[in-house]
Amino acid sequence: MHIARNHTGHRVGQYHQKARLSDDQVRQMRHDRERHSMSYLQLAAKYGCGVSTARDITLYWTRASA
Secondary structure (H helix, E strand, O other): OOOOEOOOOOEOHHHOOOOOOOHHHHHHHHHHHHHHOOOHHHHHHHHOOOHHHHHHHHOOOOOOOO
């Protein structure tokens, strides 16, 4: 298994030790927001994360590698 790392050698994406969502879930969340106009609250409930996490992911503020 290949573990994704950034330029400083730290784990990124689903391989980060604190990651709660897989890269596939992040892609699907972004798809749901862009194509189906789901609210952050709806996304948070569907993917089991916080509203601010759903916002940050869909705005590409976090999980840029996904």
